[in-house]
Structures are given as structure tokens and as C-alpha cells.
Amino acid sequence: MSSILSLSDDVLYTIVSNFERDLTSLRTVAQVCQRFHAASRSLIFRHIPDLKWAERQLLRRSLAETPKLQQYVHSWLPVSLHHDGTITDNQLEEALAFPNLRHLAIQRTKGLPERKKEEFWVLGTSGFFRKGRDEMDDFHCYFLDGGAEGWNNIRSACLDSAGSFYFSSTEIVRFMLLPSIKSLKVSGLAQLRAPHLPPELSNAKSGLEELQLRGRMPWSCETTVVHELLLPCSGLKRLVLQLPMVTICYTTPGIVMYTVCDVLKPVAPANLEAMLEPVRESLQELTLLEQNNDATYDGSVMDFSSFTELLHLEVPAPCVLGHGTSLDGRESLYEKLPSSLQSLHLEFPRDTGILYDNSEQDEFRDVSAGEIPLSRYQWLRQFSVHKVTHLSRLTKLSMRDPIASTRQGHWVPQPLTLPSDLLQLFHHSDIALDIRVSYPNPGSPIHRHSWSGCTGRSYGSIQEEICKRPGCEGRRDAEEGKEPWDEVKEMMEMYEFWEEHEDELKYGSEQLTSRIAESFEQ
Secondary structure (H helix, E strand, O other), X not given: OHHHHOOXXXXXXXXXXXXXXXXXXXXXXXOOOHHHHHHHHHHHOOEOOOOOHXXXXXXXHHHHXXXXXXXXXXXXXXXXXXXXXXXXXXHHHHHHOOOOOOEEEEEEOOOOOHHHHXXXXXXXXXXXXXXXXXXXXXXXXXXXXXXXXXXXXXXXXXEEOOOOOOOOHHHHHHHHOOOOOOEEEEEEEEEOOOOOOOHHHOOOOOOOOEEEXXXXXXXXXXXXXXXXXXXXXXXXXXXXXXXXXXXXXXXOOOOOOOEXXXXXXXXXXHHHHHHOHHHOOOOOEEEEEOOOOOOOEOOOOOOOOOOOOOOEEEEEOHHHHOOOOOOHHHHHHHHHXXXXXXXXXXXXXXXXXXXXXXXXXXXXXXXXXXXXXXXXXXXXXXXXXXXXXXXXXXXEEEEEEOOOOOOHHHXXXXXXXXXXXXXXXXXXXXXXXXXXXXXXXXXXXXXXXXXXXXXOOOOOOHHHHHHOOOOOOOOOOHXXXXXXXXXXXXXXXXXXHHHHXXXXXXXXXXXXHHHHHHHHHO
């Protein structure tokens, strides 16, 4: 203990700051001794989490009684934003009043104005969000026009739709244009339209370095809209983006209702490359996320060879390999990657695997590891063979291969056994491999509509090995006439009940709509 106490205040503060987001650890550290208490006290109020109402009142009282604590606050409670762009109470003014506030979280409230409730019940959930916000309501940014001095300190912001109205592209751009902001994360997006900016902001530039745009179901967005969002961000370094695609979503009828999202037109990777042109020279990390793993592609590919600063790349495999391309056609992938690349991650869709193309899915599904020809691994060798000439900085290669038609969240990824000579080749090239294929997890519930697609490829009979693990012995075989899980059986009973009372409970009927409306009012 004497050696720790002999450390300088700067070193001690650096050590304690590693726990700045862990209040339990900070409280423990503060009770060790007076020096630890002094080093950790300012950090206790640095990041304020979302609290219950009573806890918020106690916090406000503490800050009011000891005003000097306000200077330690870097992130405050989430601010609630209404549908019309107004703020609940004075939450925004309260947050911006902290002199050293660096991070701001804003959530859309779940409440709907009275004029919107009738439209919600007529269109249904998916139809309501697919329609999007009205033109008159889509571009409210009044909350950004006040508190000018407070906005100057904001370095990062998180925008969350909280399951209600999503943020518009105009609001997103307005946040990008805050004078000191470096990081912006937006979640719960559904439909993005082109931003509407006042003339004085049409040519404004942003100092943003990190941007995340994550969608939900229904998610629909054109690449041209994202291109407009990226135009002000010429210095962007990190981008996480839900894969832009044009979709239509609808809710299936019945008591057991679920939302289905169909892609209206194939994704064009060539358009995705053009979309990224404004940030081509600055981008260091790029992640493209495919939400439902159901997208179709037009066969074009993205060429990242001109992205000279790109270090980390994570994209769906068809974006760089093409859709329907044979294994031989994949051997030139290294030419489409920049020499600066350090790590590459590919997510394979359902109909195209690491070792087969989309025309071979059915015949390759049950092939064991010993029956796979060595020629199918050939295209993987390019990353090692061409490392010296094209990929000199590459140190990590990872791939994921989901299969069949179950949701990816119910699957267990298992390492793919590669030939020994291929492993040695990558070892000598100092490239770390993490290649996995996914199999249905017997210990998790699977939707009844996905059960028919749960027989994955064997890839060395990994699926049978999983079934023998502890905790999986209770799995019941559907072929013996038993439901695979109790959850599925319960859903089947509800589904059969709906079929029996189809005329009475038909989705969209006036009787059912009024019944739901009555329960909602209660």
C-alpha cells in the first residue's frame, strides 16, 4: 500500500479514471483513503446514467447544495424530445447549463399527439412508421436554435427514437453541424428522406469524426440520402451504417403477429461505393450492417482500393465478392482492398457461403468436413500470398457464415476447421484467422416459422456435437411428433386458435380494431 500512496496525483488520477463509468467501483475506491477519495470524487459525477424520478430529485438537490460539483459533469440525463420538436419541461436548458458538458443523449418520447392516434390504429404499427412523419412535422429543429453557448461544448451526442418517432435526416445534419461535435450515434431509424436545410446551412461543413446510423424494422433508405448526409463530413474517420435498401414492411394477421420486411429492389454495391465518395480520403473504419440478412444484390461490387486511409473494414460479403460469383471469381478480392487495411470482416448471407456459391446451397448443405475438396479453400490463400505486394498491413481476417432461414440471434458460431497447410500459411504471414459458421442453438427458442429451416450444413457434424452439450439433452425431436420447444408449442396453440376464429379476429376488422383501441385507452 505504501508504494501506491507514493504515486503522484497525476498517475493516481489516471489509474482511477479507468473506472469513471463504473459507479460501484468508484464508490469503493473513494472509501480506501483520503487521496483515493480526492482522486475519485470528481469522477463520480462525470457520467450521470439514466435514473428513476426519485433518484433524479436527490441528484439535483446534491448539485444545488454543492454548486462546485456541477463543473465535474460531462454527460447528463437523457433529454426527452416530443413529436413536434419541443422538449419536456426545461431538460435541455438544465443540461446545457453545466459548464463542462461534453456528451448529450436525446430520446424521442413514445407518446403520440391526439391527431396521430387515429392514423396509428388505421395503418397499424408497420404501416404507420413506413409512411413516415408528415412534411410539416418532419423537420422540426427548434430545440437546436436555443442555448447557443451550451451547444459549443458538446463533443458527442446519442439520438434514440425509443420505439416511437425516429429522428429525421434534417435533425441528424443539424447535429452534425454543431461547432465542436466529434461523435454522433443515431439508433432506431426507420425511413430516411433527403434533408431540408435552411439556405445559410446548405454549404456548411462539419468536424464530425465518428457517425453511426442504425436502423430498425421497418428500415428504408436510398443511397443518395446517405450521400447527402456525408457531404458536410469531409473529415469523417469512423462510419457504422445500416445497409441502405428500399423495403416494404407489413404485419402478418393473427393473434401471433410479427413484422415481415421485404426488399423491393436489389442492393447495388456500386451505388454504395459512390455514396461513400465524400469520405473516401478520410475514412479509417467502415462497418455496413445488414439488418435482416435477406437482402438481394445486383451483382456489382465495391472497390475500396482508393480508400487510402481505411484500416478496418466490415461489410456483407456480396458487397465485395459479388452475388452469384463462383469461388474462382473470388480470387481477385485482394485487388479491391486498400494497402492500408489492417483487418477485414465479411458477413455471408444465407444463400452464399464461405466455401460455396448461391447455386450450390442445397447440394452443399450436408457435406461433412472430410468431403470438402481442398480446391474450395483456394480463394482464402490470396490474403497470405499477396500480403507483401498488396496487403502488407493486414493482421486479422474474420468471416461469419449464417445458414438456413432462422434468425441469426438464435445461432451458435463455431470455428471452421481449415486445412493444416492453409493455417500454416496464415501463421507465417502473421494474419490472425477467425472464421466461423453458425448452427441453430438447441437451447434457445426459435420462431415456429423458422423451425423448418433449422437443419444446417454439417461442416464436420458440428451441429450434432452441439446437441450433446450439457443443457441440451432435453431437446425433443420434431420428427417424433413433438414440438421442439415449449415456446413453439405455445405459439402453435395461439396460431391454431386464430385459424379457428379467423372470421371473428381477422386483422383490420372494425371489431378487433375497436377492441384494441378500448384496451389501449384503459
